[in-house]
Amino acid sequence: MHCPTFTPPSIEIRVEPPDDRVDTTKSLVQMRAAGKTRHPAPVVGVYVGAVQYGAQIDDTVRTIAAGRVCATPNYVTLKLTLDRIIFIPREFADDPCLKSLSQDHEAKHADADAKALDGARPTFEAAVRTAIDRGTRNVSKTSGDALSVLTAEIRTAANGALDEMEAARKRLDDAIDNPAELERLNTACGGRAARPPGDATISQ
Secondary structure, three states: OEOOOOOOOEEEEEEOOOEEEEEOOOOHHHHHHHOOOOOOOOOOOEEEEEEEEEEEEOOOEEEEEOOEEEEOOOEEEEEEEEEEEEEOOHHHOOOHHHHHHHHHHHHHHHHHHHHHHHHOHHHHHHHHHHHHHHHOOEOEOOHHHHHHHHHHHHHHHHHHHHHHHHHHHHHHHHHHOOHHHHHHHHHHHHHOOOOOOOOOOOOO
């Protein structure tokens, strides 16, 4: 049995300010070991970004008959936060030029992540709207069941939107790692990033 059609809830996609950190506790060797080959250039740092989300779902329900409950939220708010960490090799921490080179390059990837998330707002909104339609369609036996079904649908939709966003993140990352930027990483600071003391250049 399906629920009757109720007034659709308001939907808000709220992108919170990024949570940024800079970490200089990892060695260059650790970063190279953990990194995956993307392009021929010296490793100058690592950027790690993770999108966290939480949903605020109005818990309004309606009982349409005995033992028949429908979720009828008045609003749904999806909050998205981008946690950004820039890892600068500790070997670079005392070298102003290398430290600046590392932070500048990895900050470009961090900014691209924020741009991808902001650009994904319509995708998240459409996904949540579809999830609400699915999650409020069927009758449940209890209010808890009705809200659990709705929450699960919204969670699945948000995860799907995150997967779609990955393509945009990759496109923006690839645009940053263009030939001119890779040449800059190889030649800046007198080429020291490409020839760190006591270590051979590898691809990152």
